[in-house]
Amino acid sequence: MIKNKALIIVLGFMLFFAFGCVDKAFEPVTDSLEDNYTRWKSLGISDYSMVQSQLCFCIYGGDKMFILVRNNKIVSIQDSAGVIQVPQEQWHWFKTIDQLFETAIKAKNNKPNSFQIQFNKEYGFPEYFWVDPIAQAADEEYGYSTTNFRALK
Numbered sequence: 001m002i003k004n005k006a007l008i009i010v011l012g013f014m015l016f017f018a019f020g021c022v023d024k025a026f027e028p029v030t031d032s033l034e035d036n037y038t039r040w041k042s043l044g045i046s047d048y049s050m051v052q053s054q055l056c057f058c059i060y061g062g063d064k065m066f067i068l069v070r071n072n073k074i075v076s077i078q079d080s081a082g083v084i085q086v087p088q089e090q091w092h093w094f095k096t097i098d099q100l101f102e103t104a105i106k107a108k109n110n111k112p113n114s115f116q117i118q119f120n121k122e123y124g125f126p127e128y129f130w131v132d133p134i135a136q137a138a139d140e141e142y143g144y145s146t147t148n149f150r151a152l153k
Contacts, residue, residue: 033108033117036124037101043123045097046072047152051080052094055130055143060086060093069096070152097125100144107131116143123149 049068054061064080077086077094086094095103104126108115114132119125130143 031117031119033101033105033126036119036126037105039124040097040101045123045151046070048097049148049150049152050097050146051148053145054093055145056141057139058093058142059090065094067094072096072098095144097123097146100126100129100146103144104129104131107133120146120149123151125149 047070049066051064052067053064065077065086066080066082067074068076074091074094074096077091078084079086104117107129108117110133112131112133113135114130117129118127120127125146126144127147128143128145130141132141134140
């Protein structure tokens with residue numbers, strides 16, 4: 001009897017998820033960079049904030065930075081504690097969402113040794129990607145982690 005109840009519960013959950021009772025609007029369309037980029041562009045978001053870390057052996061590597069984007073351009077970068085402003089000449093180390101997509105697409109098209117990517121379920125942008133262009137080469141790997149995304153009005 002207990003096994004039957006457990007089986008019914010499991011089957012019920014499977015049916016629930018299989019027949020669209022889950023909100024599909026918050027899942028990436030596919031695992032395709034291009035499809036998710038199209039999805040991102042269709043949302044028309046040009047003003048937002050986020051926390052981003054560049055994952056590399058570089059200046060600010062691993063540091064969590066609060067980034068403010070207006071009209072698809074970075075207008076401010078500061079450390080996540082809000083204490084240190086990053087000088088504008090150092091902003092090239094960080095990316096807008098469009099630039100994240102462009103960087104990831106270019107990296108993938110260059111057929112790297114290793115490429116990993118995860119998309120945000122709500123907006124479709126790359127929350128994380130990691131690229132190792134050349135096998136057994138030191139310190140050329142890089143990536144980005146983007147969290148705390150907030151669309152602004």
